[in-house]
Amino acid sequence: MNQITVIGTGYVGLVTGASLADLGHQVVCLDVDTDKIQKLREGTIPFFEPGLEELVDGGLESGRLHFESSYSAALKGASYCFLALPTPSSDDDHCDLHFVLSAARHLASEMQQEMIIINKSTVPVGTAKLVAEAISEELEKRGITIPFEVVSNPEFLREGSAVRDFKEPKRILLGVESENAEKKMRELYAPFSDKIVVSDIASAELAKYAANAMLAIRLTMMNTFSGLCEKLGADIEAIRTVLGKDPRIGSQYLKAGVGFGGSCLPKDVRALKAICLDAGQNPGIFEEILKVNEEGQIAFFEKISEFFDGVESRTLAIWGLSFKPDTDDLREAPSLTLCRRLLDAGARLRVFDPASLEKAKAFFKKEDLIDFCDSEIEAATGSDAIVLMTEWKRFSYLDFASLGALMHSKILFDGRNQFINGAPLEAGFEYVPIGRPSKRQVAYS
Numbered sequence: 001m002n003q004i005t006v007i008g009t010g011y012v013g014l015v016t017g018a019s020l021a022d023l024g025h026q027v028v029c030l031d032v033d034t035d036k037i038q039k040l041r042e043g044t045i046p047f048f049e050p051g052l053e054e055l056v057d058g059g060l061e062s063g064r065l066h067f068e069s070s071y072s073a074a075l076k077g078a079s080y081c082f083l084a085l086p087t088p089s090s091d092d093d094h095c096d097l098h099f100v101l102s103a104a105r106h107l108a109s110e111m112q113q114e115m116i117i118i119n120k121s122t123v124p125v126g127t128a129k130l131v132a133e134a135i136s137e138e139l140e141k142r143g144i145t146i147p148f149e150v151v152s153n154p155e156f157l158r159e160g161s162a163v164r165d166f167k168e169p170k171r172i173l174l175g176v177e178s179e180n181a182e183k184k185m186r187e188l189y190a191p192f193s194d195k196i197v198v199s200d201i202a203s204a205e206l207a208k209y210a211a212n213a214m215l216a217i218r219l220t221m222m223n224t225f226s227g228l229c230e231k232l233g234a235d236i237e238a239i240r241t242v243l244g245k246d247p248r249i250g251s252q253y254l255k256a257g258v259g260f261g262g263s264c265l266p267k268d269v270r271a272l273k274a275i276c277l278d279a280g281q282n283p284g285i286f287e288e289i290l291k292v293n294e295e296g297q298i299a300f301f302e303k304i305s306e307f308f309d310g311v312e313s314r315t316l317a318i319w320g321l322s323f324k325p326d327t328d329d330l331r332e333a334p335s336l337t338l339c340r341r342l343l344d345a346g347a348r349l350r351v352f353d354p355a356s357l358e359k360a361k362a363f364f365k366k367e368d369l370i371d372f373c374d375s376e377i378e379a380a381t382g383s384d385a386i387v388l389m390t391e392w393k394r395f396s397y398l399d400f401a402s403l404g405a406l407m408h409s410k411i412l413f414d415g416r417n418q419f420i421n422g423a424p425l426e427a428g429f430e431y432v433p434i435g436r437p438s439k440r441q442v443a444y445s
């Protein structure tokens with residue numbers, strides 16, 4: 001059992017902290033958001049993540065999981081401290097490190113004993129060094145010496161399956177530069193010893209960007225082929241199936257869509273572009289990914305607009321807002337840019353999402369032309385068309401025949417190809433998928 005502090009109680013920090021407590025460690029999760037900390041102490045989870053509530057409840061009940069907003073209280077007795085802080089894009093696309101470095105300084109102003117400081121945030125090469133320098137400066141100001149080491153341990157969890165990803169990791173990457181740090185990190189992750197990959201710190205920091213860039217490239221490639229399929233009369237679902245059966249390629253991250261979003265891929269590709277420019281490496285591939293991603297989102301809007309010959313005064317039901325199913329995360333969700341474009345073009349929107357509706361209300365709070373609905377059926381009622389933006393599983397169980405009877409006209413734009421098996425078509429809908437002919441009903445397997 002170790003005493004661990006996790007600084008930053010967001011998607012990564014809370015899952016990490018609650019999972020480490022579940023493994024038997026004593027964990028304090030710290031956040032500057034006092035409201036969030038108060039709610040967590042009462043067992044209320046500030047965001048939607050399957051399985052997390054049970055994990056937090058278990059931690060609170062066992063007395064191994066605590067929540068704090070004071071650095072001095074949170075750091076008492078800790079020998080490991082995780083940094084799970086935001087690393088958003090700055091105005092010039094660089095990774096903004098101010099949350100990480102300010103937390104590091106704050107940590108140094110309160111730490112009392114020897115510590116391993118573990119960075120989980122996605123950060124450019126050189127950040128561990130900057131964190132170490134910031135901590136040393138603060139300790140010097142205090143006139144004391146406390147031994148510490150900074151380790152890079154990038155996070156690979158996926159929102160929507162984050163709890164399972166912690167419990168069943170594919171790999172745990174440790175960027176370390178001393179035997180002592182490696183030994184201590186191996187102790188901490190002992191239950192997953194066969195998944196540990198050890199590297200130098202620079203490689204660990206860059207590997208996380210490489211992983212996200214690889215995923216973004218796959219999606220960009222598929223989105224490009226999807227556009228090509230529409231122009232040439234081919235079927236992106238057939239192409240996906242063929243590619244997925246090739247073991248050299250693999251079947252993950254091959255689903256074409258209306259552009260990727262989320263809290264990681266867009267900002268990390270932007271950061272990579274800036275990292276390349278700073279390092280004198282050609283950033284072209286990353287610039288192109290960002291361009292294609294934006295063009296794909298515009299193309300989907302234009303497809304809807306052209307279908308109606310302009311969307312002014314049209315009522316559209318938006319199904320799904322989160323950037324993917326099983327999360328309430330709206331950060332850089334393509335749905336938000338689509339809604340913005342549709343509203344600016346004069347459409348009235350009836351939106352529904354099973355998890356992110358409250359966040360969406362805050363996002364669009366000054367809009368008159370948007371109605372927030374309690375169900376996908378309520379959203380579709382009286383609408384001219386449904387626009388599906390997130391493939392929530394519950395949409396698959398709907399009876400399109402009775403749903404169609406509630407609509408002004410039976411049209412479905414399927415931005416995720418959720419209904420390639422043809423259920424809406426069979427119910428008489430005009431069905432508009434992406435990257436394949438409208439009337440195709442083959443669901444490949």
Ligand code: NAD
Binds near residue numbers: 084085122123156157
């Ligand atoms: P988040 O925004 O959900 O959480 C960050 C938390 O840090 C917030 O609660 C915020 O209040 C808190 N915070 C900010 N400054 C603080 C400070 N000085 N002291 C204490 N708390 C502070 O962010 P996230 O999604 O958990 O991402 C964290 C990092 O992990 C980012 O670098 C991200 O790129 C990376 N990452 C995220 C995911 C993901 O799926 N969300 C996956 C892998 C990696």
